[in-house]
Amino acid sequence: MTETRKTPTIQDVARSANVSTATVSRALSSPDRVSESTRARVSEAIRVTGYTLNQAARSLRQRTAKTILVALPDIRNSFFSSILDAVEREATNRGYGVLVANLFLARSPAQRLQDYMLSNRADGLLLLDGSLDLSSLHSLVRPPNSVPLVVACEEIPNSGFHTVLTDNLSAGERATRHLIDLGHRQIAHLLGPEGNVVARDRLAGYTNALTQADLPVQQQWLFRGNFDMESGFAAAAHFMSLSVRPTAVFAANDESAIGFLSGLRQYGLTCPRDISMIGFDDLGVAAHYTPPLTTMRQPRELLGRMAAEMLIDILEDAEHRRGPMRIVLNSELIVRESTAHLPLRTSG
Amino acid sequence: MTETRKTPTIQDVARSANVSTATVSRALSSPDRVSESTRARVSEAIRVTGYTLNQAARSLRQRTAKTILVALPDIRNSFFSSILDAVEREATNRGYGVLVANLFLARSPAQRLQDYMLSNRADGLLLLDGSLDLSSLHSLVRPPNSVPLVVACEEIPNSGFHTVLTDNLSAGERATRHLIDLGHRQIAHLLGPEGNVVARDRLAGYTNALTQADLPVQQQWLFRGNFDMESGFAAAAHFMSLSVRPTAVFAANDESAIGFLSGLRQYGLTCPRDISMIGFDDLGVAAHYTPPLTTMRQPRELLGRMAAEMLIDILEDAEHRRGPMRIVLNSELIVRESTAHLPLRTSG
DNA sequence: CAATTGTGTGTAATCGATTGCACTACAGCG
DNA sequence: CGCTGTAGTGCAATCGATTACACACAATTG
Incomplete structure (x- = not known):
């Protein structure tokens, strides 16, 4: 029956x-x-009936999905997945679901986001990717499609979007200064992707620190990079081809730092004996790499949590007419073993 | 106006x-x-009106959310996030959204999943965590709450759930045999979490390989581990305390392998000079670790894609009365530099 | 030519929860 | 006693899309 x-x-x-x-x-x-x-x-x-709410019905009536959409450039990257972790935790605590959109290799990212947002599947968008086309984003954010949006980790300049990020410029400065303090004078920078604001700020920090120490900024010591291990690996080959080699490298992030060191290993060079290396992010593996990696730690958990908080606050506060918010978190220098004093023995 | x-x-x-x-x-x-x-x-x-579908209304009427829920033990782990990446891609291609639930440290995971599923937010569940309470899962899967479910990577024994995973047993065998082939006779295993089926199978593979080579399985060479770097790091201390030390270790996954090597480094031991190490998964960092890690590569992308395919096939095929499906994929031995022939010089 | 079939469209009920409005009952007050 | 205020509840409209059913009309068939 x-x-x-x-x-x-x-x-x-x-x-x-x-x-x-x-x-x-x-x-x-x-x-x-x-x-x-x-x-x-x-x-x-x-209790008796075993009833559970039908979220679709509620969403329809209340025009609220109780869901946020998180758009990432690449989930596989441990940096982003940590942030996603924190975001998910915060969202869950506040009763929100988390939809993910991985934009890596997606055909038309902005279009996808637009579809999601306008189809009433998500109430707000948390963007962890600064490389999107600004104009397409504006069509999302401007009336009549005013989608609540928070940009985290990355930044879209002059956009007026709400943002949570770390102070990449001063952190880049700090990282570079660390190398200078260790006696290094020939310091290279392994760049992040071209056009990426975060990468640009870290570069600016690097440049500032050099300038403050009266060191020249050498064009040939800016190595192409892309935030991934492969690009770091490739940069090592470039490094080897230089006639005058730097004694230290500030990499735009840990992944590329690791790729670079792995590349150097192919040529028999060892860190920190032959070169000092500082990264950025403090990925989980940084502490356990060989050698353990000196790096600028970004407060990933905090960053993810604050971004989620900010977005949900906006969603739940109809009167969010307080102008764009911008939170800047500090990074922290974590000294491990990949950076060392410049050897006293002269290299020439 | x-x-x-x-x-x-x-x-x-x-x-x-x-x-x-x-x-x-x-x-x-x-x-x-x-x-x-x-x-x-x-x-x-x-075009003129700028209309977009209201997914909530459609969901309500069609009793279909066009969304799957992916439950992970820990998104931050690069292994899982790779799989999530593949899942997301496949789901998107087929018009489905992806909700994530990170069960790491969640209070009552099964309850959360149940809430999600029964509230009509998701049509099916993709479970990447084998550690859930079986009885609570059954309440999900049995009528009247028959939630379509696919378990991937992990397995829940005797559950009759649809499953996609790799052949951990034979891969564990293969990994251990690789060490034996290199001349090692004293081979330890760095375990995965207790109670984890995947870890159990890899251990069984290890045991099989030893037995087939007429090598004894030594209890004190089974190091506690937990699939994470910290546990590998801790195991290194244990390793050092042994009176007779193995010459090679098969770690249940790459993360713990890396932690272990990083621990050994503290004691001045180097891989592969002092010890050979083989991992499991082939995380992105494995190729760029120092030394590059020999490992069993799991086809993560394929695995994620197939799991998503399977789940969505089930969702879209009302007549899925074909009994439980089970797909087993093969892992591949990737030989790098962390394993070496046993040195000819005797250690005693 | 009548009967039948098929194509294209409209009407209105439906999915399940929320909520504006109306109503009852009763307490408090002058 | 009559009036007002408030707490608690019910009725029914509503959110936006889908779809069973009905119907009009054209094409096909015997």
Whole structure:
């Protein structure tokens, strides 16, 4: 006799508790508007029927999906997945679901985001990728499609978007200064992707630090990179081809630093004996690399959590007319073993 | 005058195209049931109005969210995030959204999954975590809450769930045999988490290989581990305390292998000079570690893609009465520099 | 020519929860 | 006693798309 019953609805609960559906709904969403005895009856009825809310129905009526969309340039990258982790945690705590859109190799990223947002699947967008076409984003953010948006980790200059990120410029400065303090005078920079704002700021920090120390910025010591290991690996070959080789490298992130060191290894060079290396991010593997990597630690968890908080705050506060918010977090220098004092023995 | 117009609905399109909403709906979902001229008028009207589908309304009516839920033990782990990447790609291609639930440190994981599934937010569940309580899962999968479920990477024994995974047992065998082939006779295994089926299979493979080579399985050479770097690091201390030290280690995964090597480094031991090490997974960093890590490569992308395919196939095929499916993929031995022939010089 | 089939479209019910409005009952007050 | 205010509840409209059913009309068939 127990046929495959359909999922119980609020109607079933109402019938079982001998109240109207309106009362059940209120007992759930604003319990203080319902008498205690009724509330108890409803709770019991919910238990008996095994009722669970149909989110689609609620979304339709309330025009709210209780879901945020997180757009990442590449989930596989441990840096982003850590942030996603923190975002997911915060969102879950506040009753939101997390949809992910991996933009890596996607055909038309902006279009995809637009589809998602406008189809009422997500209430807000958390963007971890600064490389999107600004104009297509504007069509999302401007009326009539005013999608709540927070940009994290990356930044879109002059966009006026809400942003949470770390102070890449001063962190780049700090990293470079660390090398200078160790006595290095010939310091290269392994660049991040061209056009990436974060990478640009780290470069600017590098340049500042050199300039402040009266060291020249040498064009040939800016190595092409792309934030990934392969590009770091390739840069090592370039490094070997130089007539005058730097004694230290500041890499725009840990992944490329690791790729670079792995590349150097092919030529028999060892860190920190032959070269000092500082990275950026403090990925989990940095502490366990050989050698353990000196790096600028970004507070990933904090960053993800704050970005999620900010977005959800915006979503839940209809009166968010307080102008663009911008939170800048500090990075921290983590000294490990990949950086060392310049050897006293002269190299020439 | 251009007030904040509401999002255009199918009604607006119908009015603009001078047809009924039914026709608009049909023009979208089954174009061949609509005459060509009407179809053109509707397309034009959609363009003019800027209409986008309200997914909530569709979900409510069709009882389908066009979304899958991916549950992971820990997104930060690069192994899982790679799989998520592949899953997301496949799901997107087939028009599905991807919700993520990170079960790491979650209070009551099974409850969370249940909530998600029963609230009509997701149509199916892709489980990448084998450590969940089986009984709570059964309440999900059995009627009346028959949630379509595919388990990937991990396995839940005797559950009868659909599964995609690699052949951990034979891969564990292969890995161990590789060490034996290099002349090693004293081979340790750095275990995965207790109770984890995948870890258990890799251990079984290790045991098999030893037995086949007439080597004894020594209890004290089974090092506790947890699939993460910290546990590998800790195991190194244990290793140092042994009176007779193995010459090679098969680690249950790359992360713990890296942690272990990093631990050994503290004691001045170097791989592969002092010890050979083989890992499992072939994480991106494996190729760029120092030394580059020999490992068993799991076809992560394929695995993720197939799991997503399987789940969506099930969702879209109402008649999926073909019994539990089980796909086993092969891992591949990737020989790099962390394993070496046993040195001819005797250690005693 | 009548009967039949098929194509294209419209009408209206439906999915399940929320919520504006109306109503009852009762307490408090002058 | 009559009036007002408030707490608690129910009725029914609503969100936006889908779809069973009905119907009009053209094409095909016997």
